Amino acid sequence: MRLSFVDPQTPAPVTNLRLEPAEDRSFQTRAIWGQRDDAYFDLKTRMHRGLIERMTLSGLDRRPPDQVRAEVSELVIAMLQEDAHPLNADELRRLNADLMDELLxxxxxxxxxxxxxxxxxxxxxxxxxxxxxxxxxxxxxxxxxxxxxxxxxxxxxxxxxxxxxxxxxxxxxxxxxxxxxxxxxxxxxxxxxxxxxxxxFARVPYDLPRLVANGTISSPTADLLSGLVKARLNILISGGTGTGKTTLLNAMSEALGEDERIVTIEDAAELQLQQHHVVRMETRPSNIEGRGEVTQRELVKNSLRMRPDRIIVGEVRAGEAFDMLQAMNTGHDGSMTTVHANTPRDALTRLEQMIGMAGVDVSTRSMRAQIASAIQIVIQLKRFSDGARRLVSLQEIEGMEGDVITMQELMRFEQTHIDEAGRVHGRFGWTGIRPRFFETFRTCGLHVPTVLAGPAE
Ligand SMILES: Nc1ncnc2c1ncn2[C@@H]1O[C@H](COP(=O)(O)OP(=O)(O)OP(=O)(O)O)[C@@H](O)[C@H]1O
Ligand SMILES: [Mg+2]
The missing domain is CATH 3.30.450.370 (Beta-Lactamase)
Structure with missing residues (x-):
């Protein structure tokens, strides 16, 4: 059906025109992007300005959307008539929906x-x-x-x-x-x-089975990750920007017990933990007079007075690393955090730099010793050329040899080839090294995954 508002011979039945509500139009985005439609864009801009002039905008958010929608469509029809712009029913529906998006x-x-x-x-x-x-x-x-x-x-x-x-x-x-x-x-x-x-973030947060299904981790790795959380090991998730650190942390948190008191500390609250007993804290920047800032470091210190069973810091970036490691070393085991780094070794170096930012006077050796005794597991994530994110290395910190922290790699992803469609192929493999935490698994009565190798897809 084509509704023409300009043809004087066929006046459009504007009063009977029923417009459908702006339903989920996500399926349309591709089509919209496909056509750079300047005329439509100009029209929408004109209509938007017109609505701003004619509608009472204050309190718009608080009015029932259906009422606003009805008012918008009435005004749009009137303006289109003045504007002498022909639109078909689909175009009109899209225009109304876009204008609702603008207003609400x-x-x-x-x-x-x-x-x-x-x-x-x-x-x-x-x-x-x-x-x-x-x-x-x-x-x-x-x-x-x-x-x-x-x-x-x-x-x-x-x-x-x-x-x-x-x-x-x-x-x-x-x-x-x-x-x-x-x-x-x-x-x-x-x-x-x-x-x-x-x-x-994904509307339905990723859990470990979904990360297995999309090839981020193998199924034995998922079991292992749950076990690591249940065994209360301290875990550091490392990765570049957007590699899925927060997502994995969130997915792993499913293994936290319902009876545990979990304190989360973040710069911007992103974690969506499913447990009941979660208390969340978020940093605050300073106000315009430069006052009132609350840093992650202060929150980590404060969390220790909140009787936490577990402390989860969304991402360590600065001096809070020092307090976090201290907490891990003084009985708050089972804590988890993420760090921005490209390899597990880099992740440890970053931690060292961050301890340096805390302004405490400790030697490099004792910094490293503190890291080595606080953290047991480092997980490395990577985003591949095809956009897929994967857990590429799982390492266990052994201890110190001289001044150096020693780690052993337990599991890694090995890329085999890239197919014609640009997809990366490979497999998750177990290095065969017997982890130290297996003893902890046993004493906790946790299942030790036997087969820790599986296909990547
Ligand atoms: N394994 C995954 N598979 C598919 N999508 C993922 C995966 N991990 C993360 N994503 C998606 O990628 C985006 C970035 O993820 P996330 O915020 O977890 O990354 P990040 O490493 O924490 O990023 P940042 O460095 O900004 O903190 C999110 O929209 C998330 O839903
Ligand atoms: Mg993150």
């Missing part, structure tokens, strides 16, 4: 936010939006009308968490209602225009 949601980002395959949305000024889809970065045709439009969306996000962003405070971390992590940077720090990075 995050505008052009909404279709991307609804797409479950997208893990990161990267807005590089109003004119460029990239996404990370299944581990690979790709451009989209999504864009904002202008810098003001992008700033309005950023303000809407930041506003919701009670923060503000402007020239005097040009960088903000925030969170969307669905838990996505947001970072926004505006001029003058952002040189070419505002920047926005959104890290999304």
């Amino acid at each position: 949601g995050y505008g052009p980002l909404e279709p991307l936010l609804r797409d479950p395959e997208i893990s990161d949305i990267l807005v590089n000024t109003a004119k460029e939006v990239y996404v990370d889809r299944r581990g690979r970065i790709e451009p989209t045709t999504v864009r904002f009308s202008d810098e003001q439009h992008l700033l309005r969306v950023i303000e809407r996000i930041v506003d919701k968490v009670g923060r503000r962003i402007d020239e005097s405070q040009p960088m903000v971390d925030a969170r969307l209602p669905d838990g996505s992590r947001v970072n926004a940077v505006v001029p003058p720090i952002a040189v070419d225009g505002a920047l926005l990075s959104i890290r999304r």
